[in-house]
Amino acid sequence: MSGNRFVYGKHLQFSCDAGYELVGGSAIITCQADGTWDGAVPICNKIQCPPGQSPSHGHVTGNIQYGDTISYTCDAGYVLTGDATSTCLSTGVWSNQPPQCTELQCASLAAPNHGMVSSSTNLVGDTVTFSCDPGFEIHGSTDRLCQADGTWSGSQPRCRKVRCPELSAPANGDMTGGNRYQNQVHFSCNTGYQLVGSTTLTCQADQTWSGPVPNCSPTQCPSMQVSNGFITGGTVFGTTASCGCDPGYLLIGPATTTCQSIGTWSASAPTCTIKDCQPLVAPNHGSVTGGNTYGDVATYACDPGYEMVGSPTQTCQDNQHWSGSPPYCIRMECAKLDAPLHGSISGTSYVGDTVTFSCDTGYEITSGSSSRTCQSTQTWTGTQPTCTRIKCPTVSAPANGNMVGSIEFGDQLQFSCSPGHQLIGSSTLTCQADQMWDVTVPTCSRK
Structure with missing residues (x-):
């Protein structure tokens, strides 16, 4: 402003270039009557941005005035997320938001085929350890370290x-x-x-074989045995063995067999089976028990109520026939019973049968059993019954009258009245088979 002249009352207004701000004095000053200004002239200083904040696990460097640039860095093992620099703008704010420092990680490592890898967070400084399944060994790095640059040390095993x-x-x-x-x-x-020895050996996880190496010995066939028989001859390749059976047994299979080069016999060992008789059939109303091989004894029995005729046993003989003839069973019977006097009997007298007794009309069983059963001991149950004439109820003579007669079936009672009285009703009562009188008792009335 040197060389300029200002008249009384003139105003001066000050402003700064972009990126600068007025400091001190007044933004507007006025020329006073005494030829002086009413305020001091301000100066323009660079605008300042707020101090840069260091990110957690990081640092910030640089000046904070307009046009200055600050730089962000992270500690070892951390990586910057965001802008690495920021410039102070004319508005007094930074051009970029502050970045963050995040912990550096290495890529996840996979376990090798037939192996394992120890768990890890994959952070810088972490170590993973590799191992192999039983029966496998590791080739390559056993341990790998996550380095500061986010890469693993060593190579994948x-x-x-x-x-x-x-x-x-x-x-x-x-x-x-x-x-x-x-x-x-x-x-x-x-x-x-x-x-x-074993035809196959397997390599095991502990680097040992599953067994010892076998040997090759001259071929021999296994020894043969025949139950209830015998074998003669050797067991070396080319030898022929002869087979036979003990007395009472039959040879089933070849009588000779030869040991072959592969250590097996040309034919399976025969068997000696005991001789059989034809199975026996139980007699009617009976049973038979026991085997049907040589020497077996079959035993016969009859059903309850039947008795045996013939031998109760037969033996299977060497000729495969049974000794003797089979027995048979006949039905057992009790002594025949007679009908009681004035009665009858019905039924048969074989064991298990029951006979029934009944009495003639006007008679009833008063002692003994109404039925009897023939027991396996061929004796009858119960006792022989007796048929007795039935009786009608006892009655009394009417008042002023008399009565004569008996009260058994078919009998009659005769009634009469005393002199001066006359009979009202039947003078005769007859005892019937149902143990009832045919009419009611009469009465005697005065004439």
């Missing part, structure tokens, strides 16, 4: 099958197969030799 010691084929034999874990070695013998 592999799990390979362990090896068992090399085996040799047995003398007079051959062998095929590998020697890694779970591999199998198969053994065989030359013609005329037989494998003694």
